[in-house]
Amino acid sequence: MKNIQREIYLQKIRPFINQPLIKVLVGQRRVGKSFLMKQLMDEVRSACKNANIIFIDKEKYEFDEIRNYHHLIKYVKDRQKDKLNYLFIDEVQEIEGFEKALRSLLADGIFDIYCTGSNAQMLSSDIATFLSGRQMVFKVFSLSFSEFCQFNEIQPDKASLNQYLKYGGLPYLIHLPKNDDIIFEYLKNIYDTILFRDVVSRNEIRDVAFLNNLLQFIADNTGSIVSAKKISDYLKSQQSSKSVSIIINYLTFLENAYFIYKAKRKDIQGKKIFEVGEKYYFEDFGLRNSVQGFNISDINKIIENAVYLHLLINEYKIFVGKKGDKEIDFIAERKNEKLYIQVTTSLSDEKVIKREFGNLLEVKDNYPKMVVSYDEFSGSSSYKGIKHVTLLEFLSAEI
Numbered sequence: 244m245k246n247i248q249r250e251i252y253l254q255k256i257r258p259f260i261n262q263p264l265i266k267v268l269v270g271q272r273r274v275g276k277s278f279l280m281k282q283l284m285d286e287v288r289s290a291c292k293n294a295n296i297i298f299i300d301k302e303k304y305e306f307d308e309i310r311n312y313h314h315l316i317k318y319v320k321d322r323q324k325d326k327l328n329y330l331f332i333d334e335v336q337e338i339e340g341f342e343k344a345l346r347s348l349l350a351d352g353i354f355d356i357y358c359t360g361s362n363a364q365m366l367s368s369d370i371a372t373f374l375s376g377r378q379m380v381f382k383v384f385s386l387s388f389s390e391f392c393q394f395n396e397i398q399p400d401k402a403s404l405n406q407y408l409k410y411g412g413l414p415y416l417i418h419l420p421k422n423d424d425i426i427f428e429y430l431k432n433i434y435d436t437i438l439f440r441d442v443v444s445r446n447e448i449r450d451v452a453f454l455n456n457l458l459q460f461i462a463d464n465t466g467s468i469v470s471a472k473k474i475s476d477y478l479k480s481q482q483s484s485k486s487v488s489i490i491i492n493y494l495t496f497l498e499n500a501y502f503i504y505k506a507k508r509k510d511i512q513g514k515k516i517f518e519v520g521e522k523y524y525f526e527d528f529g530l531r532n533s534v535q536g537f538n539i540s541d542i543n544k545i546i547e548n549a550v551y552l553h554l555l556i557n558e559y560k561i562f563v564g565k566k567g568d569k570e571i572d573f574i575a576e577r578k579n580e581k582l583y584i585q586v587t588t589s590l591s592d593e594k595v596i597k598r599e600f601g602n603l604l605e606v607k608d609n610y611p612k613m614v615v616s617y618d619e620f621s622g623s624s625s626y627k628g629i630k631h632v633t634l635l636e637f638l639s640a641e642i
Contacts, residue, residue, distance in 0.1 A: 247394055249279055251556070252383060256283060259379050260290075261327070261355055265345055268359040270383035271501035271526045272437050275414040276359040277302075277333050279383060283357060287329050295324045301337040312340035312347075319348060332358040346374055359383075361441055363499045384556050385527040386412030388549070388638035399639045407638075408545050409537050411529020423537075430533035437530075441500035448496070453478075453485060457493055461503060461523045462535035466547040466572075468508070468520045468563070494523075501526050506551065509562035509574055511606055522563050524551045546617050546634050547572065547586045554584075557642050569602045581610040582642070590620040590631070600626045 252268075259266055260283070268276045277300070287294050297319055299306050309315050315338050319330060330348065335341045335358040348354045386394060388407050394417050397403045410416055410426050413433065419425055438458075443451055460474055471490040478485055485493075497503045504524050508517040525531035528548045535541065554561050554575045564571030564583065573584040583606055585599040603612040604627060613630040614620075615637045624631055 246282075247390075248282060249275065249390065251387070251390075252279055252381060253282065253286075255381055256379075257286070260287065263349065263352070263377070265349060265374060265378040266357045267378055267380045268357070268383050269363065269380060269501075270359075270361070271385070272361045272441065273413050273415065273433050274383055274385045274501075274526070276361075276383050278414060280331055280333060280357060280359055284329070284331055287355075294329055295322075295326065296329045296331065297322050299330075299332045301332070301334040309338055311338060312342075312344035314338075315341060315344040316347060319344075319354075323353065326353065328354050330354050330356045332356075334359060334361060336360045336362045342374065346377075349374070349377060361437075361500065362445065363501060382555075384412075384552065385529075386414055387553065387556050388412075399635065401635060404635050404638070408528065408542070408549060409532060411527040411532070413527055413529060416529075426529075427533050427537075430529050434530050434533050437500055437502055442496050442502070445500075446496045448493075453483065454493060456481075456483065457490070458497070458502075458534055461497075462525070462531050465524060465531060465541075465544040466522055468522060468570075470520045472519075502530075504551070504555070506561050506563050506573070508565050511564050511566040511571065511574070516562070517565070524548045526552070528552075542617060543586075543588045546588065546615075549634065549638060550584065550586050550615055553638050553642070559642075564606075566602075566605060569605060571602055571606065581608075583610060583612040585614045587614065587616050589618040590614070590616050591618065596626065600629045603629050 256266055268279060270276055284296055284298065287296065299309060299318070301309070309318050338344070345356060345358070349356060388399065388404065391407045391412050392399045392403055394414060395403070406421065411430070413430070416426060416429070419429060438454065442448065442454065448454055456478070457474065460477060471487045471494070474490050475485060475487050498505060502525070504526065506522045506524065508520055509515070510517070525548055528545050531548065532545070551561060551573065554573065559575035559577045559582070562574040562576070564574045571583050572586045575582040575584060583603055585603055587595060587599050590596050590599065599614045603614065606612065611630070613632060614626070615632055615634055617634045619633060620631045
């Protein structure tokens with residue numbers, strides 16, 4: 244892979260190098276965590292040419308012998324030196340009881356520890372319980388649109404945007420010819436890997452066909468309000484039956500593997516978080532398209548997914564806004580900031596204009612509000628004081 248620095252993450256991690264905190268990089272498989280870890284190893288070598296680096300990659304067969312925390316401690320102790328040692332572990336959740344080993348090694352005071360993982364539940368609960376604040380967790384996403392253009396050495400324009408919306412942002416795609424058959428075959432293989440290694444195997448799922456049908460439903464309903472009951476009712480109409488509790492479990496398994504994300508609904512006036520009815524989005528819409536097939540008629544779903552992911556990358560917490568019978572696509576919150584966003588394909592129809600801008604005009608607070616559209620809007624940058632940006636402009640900027 245090209246040695247392109249992912250500065251959005253490196254800037255966050257650098258201040259913690261050589262600090263007695265475990266640096267944990269989490270995210271879906273193949274979003275570039277391993278590559279980022281190797282860049283951190285290069286930075287350590289540049290700063291300390293004689294650094295003792297111990298690297299364990301649980302994706303490779305030569306590390307199969309490290310199956311539990313006893314094996315991990317022995318492997319590391321056999322290779323440590325009487326100075327600061329740098330320990331890097333890729334896919335740490337593959338080691339049973341890894342958190343016990345990390346706590347013990349950290350207590351020795353001679354290890355600077357970094358690890359990656361692809362399971363949210365295991366890494367959040369186990370590390371939080373056993374390390375008690377001695378860790379820093381960094382979420383890594385597939386490429387942003389700006390990174391996609393940088394990696395592919397192309398200009399951010401409508402053509403590159405369309406390519407991004409079709410193929411998504413998995414970094415390895417830069418090595419493949421821009422051929423739909425080749426790229427979607429690769430994406431389908433990644434889809435299967437995540438599904439079987441991080442969902443089916445980890446959670447001992449037997450009904451794989453149902454899991455695939457569930458993902459198909461989420462892909463088809465990306466950006467739509469759904470609930471476990473709605474999914475259950477749909478399945479019954481297709482002569483398939485699962486209880487609401489099982490569907491909720493399966494959705495949680497998919498979230499834990501960072502395959503999908505959930506945006507809950509929030510009442511704009513009362514601040515209430517609704518427990519029923521949410522929207523689901525994919526970590527990588529290329530994988531979504533490999534499930535559903537890329538269809539231009541789905542462009543509204545894909546661009547809403549792209550806006551959601553861009554907000555996540557920029558560290559916003561995201562809700563779906565509800566005000567009476569009106570819906571705001573996104574309420575994005577970050578520290579003391581708040582941003583209301585409506586997403587649409589086109590603003591060529593007066594009815595659509597009134598709906599998208601009108602919903603925002605009914606929100607009477609002073610936080611910024613904007614409409615993001617795939618197409619241009621009559622050359623205007625605002626409507627009745629509500630800002631308008633194109634999707635190309637939105638994804639090209641930090642927010």
